[in-house]
Amino acid sequence: MVALTLPWWRGAVVYQVYPRSFADSNGDGIGDLPGITRHLDHVASLGVDAVWLSPFFTSPMADFGYDVSDYCDVDPVFGTLADFDALVARAHALGLKVIIDQVYAHSSNRHPWFLESRSDRSNARADWYVWADAKADGSPPNNWQSVFGGPAWTWNARRGQYYMHNFLSEQPQLNQHNPAVQDATLEIAKFWLDRGVDGFRIDAINFALHDPALTDNPPAPDTGPRTRPFDYQQHLHNQSQPGIPLLLERLRTLIDTYDGDRFTVAEVAGPAPEAEMHAFTAGDRRLSSAYGFNFLYAPALTPALVRDALAEWPDTPGMGWPSWAFENHDAPRAVSRWAPPEHQAAFARMKITLLLCLRGNVFLYQGEELGLTQVETAFEDLRDPEAIANWPLTLSRDGVRTPMPWRASAPHAGFSDAKPWLPLGPDHEALAVDRQESDPLSLLHVTRRLIALRHAHAALMAGxxxxxxxxxxxxxxxxxxxxxxxxxxxxxxxxxxxxxxxxxxxxxxxxxxxxxxxxxxxxxxxxxxxxxx
CATH class of the missing domain: 2.60.40.1180 (Golgi alpha-mannosidase II)
Structure with missing residues (x-):
């Protein structure tokens, strides 16, 4: 490995695990933390620097873990805090850093904070969420729309007010303008840092603050087909507020009290997110990096797309450090988006080579090293709330969240002894880990070789x-x-x-x-x- 006098994360390769779909240890058809721990040898064998775990916190699972009802515990479907500690210990023993999600923009509507907040207008947490009176005609306070469809407001009779939610109604918006809420979220970060995590991927951080004046959003220009009311607006007031970098500075101040280089990366979605990404990573008092969506929904991989994405991150003083992904748990598999079936095997090799040559951090999504394809999910098998609500016009996220195939000849490809929570892809058994381990020319072996090549060359890591x-x-x-x-x-x-x-x-x-x-x-x-x- 090349010797660099830089933080471990600069140029690192991070492997994303979606816990529900990685490996099931107890036969209930749902992946869990012990299942991940048992397969960390596979992750380490790739040569990656870190593993990122999507949410495993206590949750009613309305949005499969991104609706958190206890930020400081493990949902029983995934295991226990002891299982998490064992995972961290095993990862560290294998030389892997551990990154976890933090969800600061919203909680579950079953979180004790929200249950107290909704009880009346005078309780200790009355202003921990975003509440507003109805208009004179009883309609919502403004025209803001939720990402998943419909108004970003739901009526609550106990308070006689509407509460705001940028996503599902089960995900009420935390009022991060309130210093007490900021303090509480920093305590969450401290809890996990004390348990040994090496950093955070911060979910939907550009949604963390809203315009307190509740100004209506202006209409968006008509640029093509739109399937959600959310797409009809410019989101100038329900998100992307100027105070977000100051919130991130408070988080960074906390993180810097811990030994070692901790990694923080922002998820920033939107049609033109670069200005926010730059603001969130500028200088040395905010986040380490920002997670770009340039490639995640692109219909084609073109030289111009790569050129333009890279041009947004020049190597100039004060400029932040980018992170790139071609796939994740929210976006369709890249080989299915970008290549016809007859060319997918060759394309997958070229694609992984390109990703590992980019300047910035590299995120690999589980199964990407196998060349897994997008799975067509029948309506009766859908679990994704957005896809169900907007069927059939919104592409289901379920198709990229299907179980990891470990052993081609085992029941359910070795993911579980029971029927998995989502069906496996019909071509995924042939791409299973054990099949590719036995083929020296497989994409799995190509991926390992190229990750090693990246680590061996300073120019690829940080040039x-x-x-x-x-x-x-x-x-x-x-x-x-x-x-x-x-x-x-x-x-x-x-x-x-x-x-x-x-x-x-x-x-x-x-x-x-x-x-x-x-x-x-x-x-x-x-x-x-x-x-x-």
Whole structure:
């Protein structure tokens, strides 16, 4: 591994685990913490630096863990706090850092804080959530819409007021303008830091504050088909408020009291999130990084898309550090979005090579190292509340949350002894871990090799990135440090290409995928070369 005098997370590869779908240890069809612990050897074998766990906290599961009713405990479906401690200990023994989600924008409507807040208008937590009177005609306080459909307001008869929710009505908005609420959320962070976590991925952080004046949102321009009322507005007032960076500074101050480099990454969604991402990561008093959505919903992977995304993060003083993902638990599998079935195997190799060559942190979603495809989920099998509410026009998130296939010949591909909570993909048994372990040419082995390559080259971990070409089909860029220059070349088409850099004789190929002879690359091939003089 290359020696760098940088925090461990700068340039790191982070493996995301969706606990419900990773491995079931107790035969109830739902993944759990002991199941994750038993399979951490697989995660460590990839060579990644950290594992990120999606929510496992106590929850009614209206939004599968992103509606938290106890921030400082484990939901029984996933195990116990002792199981979590065992997971952290095993991960650390394997050299893996542990990152967990924090959900500060909202809680569950069954959280004790909300139950007290809704009881009347004079209790100790009356203003811990966002409450407002009805208009004179009884309608909601303003025109804000929820992400999952319908008004962002629900009436509560006990208070005789509406409460706000940017997502489900079961996810009432925390009032982070209240210093006591900020203090309480920092206590949550402290609880998990004291248990040994190495950092946080902060969910929907640009939704953490609202405009206290409750100003109506203006309409959004009509740019194409829209399936949700949320898409008809510009979200200037229900989110993205200027006080969010100050909240993050309070979190960073707490984190800096702990030894070691802790990693914090913001999830920032929206049509133009870069300004917020930059604000949340500017300087050294806020977050380590921001998690970009540039690729997660893109209908195609193009050189221009990569060029434009990277251009938003220049290597200039004070600029934050990006994080990139091609897949996660909310977005459809990239191989299904970006490649037809006959090219998916080759495309997956090229795609993973490109991701691991980018400047920034790399997030891999469970099963991405196997090339798992998106699963078509029948309506009767849907569990995703957004997909159920907007069926069939909203693509279900269930199709990317299906169980991890471990052993091709085992019942339910080794995920569980019982029927899984979601059906496995019909082609996923053939992509199971044990099948790919026995094939030295599999995507699993390619992924391990390329992660090792990234760690062995300072230019890939933390070097500059300069675009050389981003045409219709060719993407070429240099990664460089003072002592090393690498050329990364990608063919994003099914047809062979001929491409030569200036002074080709000074470059020596060190890795690649697909067919390459000289500077001729086959369809969906990639090459990494090092400058020798």
């Amino acid at each position: 500059t990135l300069t675009i050389i070409e981003a045409s219709d089909t060719v993407l070429a860029f240099e990664r460089a440090t003072a002592d090393q220059r690498l050329l990364c070349l990608f063919n994003l088409s099914a047809d062979p290409i001929d491409w030569r850099p200036p002074a080709p004789e000074v470059w020596c190929k060190i890795d690649g995928v697909g067919q390459a002879k000289g500077w001729r690359l086959g369809g969906f091939a990639a090459m990494i070369a090092e400058r020798t003089v």
